[in-house]
Amino acid sequence: MLKNILMYSVVGLTIVLSGCSDESTAAPAKRPLQPIDVAEVLIKPVQNWHTYTTRVESPEEVALMPRVSGVINNIAFKEGDVVNEGDLLIQLDNRPFKAVVTSLEAQVLSAKAALEQAKSEAQRAVRLSERKAISTEEVELRKSTLSQREAQVLALQAQLDAAMLDLEFSAIRSPINGVISNANITKGNNVIAGQSVLTSIVSNKKMYAYFDIDERTWNQSFSNITADSKQQVIMQKVGQTTFPYEGYINFIDNQINASTGTLRLRAVFENADNQLRAGSFARIKLAANAVTEQIIIPSKAIGTDLKNRFVLTVGENNILQYKLVELGERYGKLRAITSGLTKGDIIAVNGPARVGPGMPIQPNSVEIDSSGIAFTLRKDQAENLLAKY
Known part of the structure; x- marks a missing residue:
């Protein structure tokens, strides 16, 4: 009896141990792969951009001064208003001139x-x-008297013409079309001809922007353009994120500045809506004439590793690979890559945000959106000149 009990105990213990051994050797369950958006790099014809700082200037500026001295009798303009050439601005007391x-x-x-x-x-x-x-002497005397009388009439007529001009100048009118500033001297004050600055006027229909290009850049990218070419430029004001103002180059200086090694250019911009003000700080972008094909990827696909820039590409078995890249121009939310990637490369669109090199992924194919982005300023290639650069 005791022998049977011992035998059953040994068998039971063997079964239990066998079950534990089976449990411990079971293969662990596989973790699901991380789904990641991937896309094939774009190949686009692009132009390199050059950015310059400038200040907006008015083509015409007038520091308004009186042509005659006198006392201000009336201020006829509204400060800050738009005035036209010939509008009455200030009236001096004209009674002395009339007399x-x-x-x-x-x-x-x-x-x-x-x-x-x-x-x-x-x-x-x-x-x-x-x-x-x-x-004969009497005849000559009378002829001489006639000449004197003729000269006297001419002299007095000249004095009268000058006096009438002074009377006309007592009404001070706008010499140009533009926007007028505030009155520096008010009613009742005496003003001096050619000295007292009454106010200022700046024209506002067009605006200029001067900027300097270094000699090397000019020779490499722009030496074949002239003012007649009307090379297109775009501009933004301080605080703007886009370049909404379109203009063109209408002046190129006749020599390189030997002191700075730069060439001065001027761009002109239409200002029909009066959004541009003289003195405003601005940035100008100018596209090089040469058009080349470059690889384009989203800026968010680019990672930073110390001083390097890199992109994660999809390799064999959907394993991410680390590739160093060199960056080119920025085009909105996209960026040109000058080296490190080739046509047909598949990249992780969102970069190393959630993944890293050597990691297997579950690729989710998407397309890089380049709609509304102008990669060139040539009208036959640009999709939208007013895109967000």
Whole structure:
């Protein structure tokens, strides 16, 4: 009996140990692979961009000063308003000028009357001399008097013309179309001709932007352009994230600045909506004329490793690989790659945000969206010149 009990105990223990051994040697379950968006790199014809800082300038600026001295009688403009050429801005007290004009008009009339008398006497002297009824000396004297009277009329007429100009200049008018500033001198104050600055006016229909290109860049990328080429540029103001203003180069200086090694250019921009103001700080982008094909990828696909830039590509068995790259120009949310990637490479679109090199992934194929991005400024290639650069 005892022998049977021992035998059953040994058998039971063997079964239990056998079950534990089977449990411990079972293969662990495989973890699911990380799903990652991947896309094939784009190949696009692109132009290199060059960015320059500038300040917006008005083509015409006037520091308004009076042409005659006097006392301000009326300020006829609204500060900060748009004015047109010929609009009355400031009226000086014109009574002194009117008095001078009236006086000279009377003097001119008197001189003209004296001239008519001198003409009559000179003609009479000629007739008398024909009959030998008057001496030659008397004839010459009357002719001389006539010449003096003619000169007197001309002199007084010139003084009258000047006085009438002074009277006209007492009404100070806008010399250009533009936007007027505030009045520096107000009603009741005396102003001095050619010295007192009354206000300022800047034209606003077009705006200029001067910028300097270094000699090397000019020779490499722009030496074949002229002002007649109307090379296109785009511009943004401080605080803007896009380059919404389109213009073109309308002036190229005639020599390189020997001190700085730069060439001065000027771009012109239409300003129909008055959004550009003189003195504004701005950035200009100019596209090189050469068009080349480059690899384009999303900026978020690029990782940083110390001083290096890298991209994760999809290799055999969907394992991510580390590739060093060199960056080119930025085009909106996309970036050109000058080396490190080749046509047909598949990249992790979102970069090393959740994955790293050597990691197997479950690829989810997507396309890189390049709609609305201008890679060139040539109209036959650009999809949208007003894209977000």
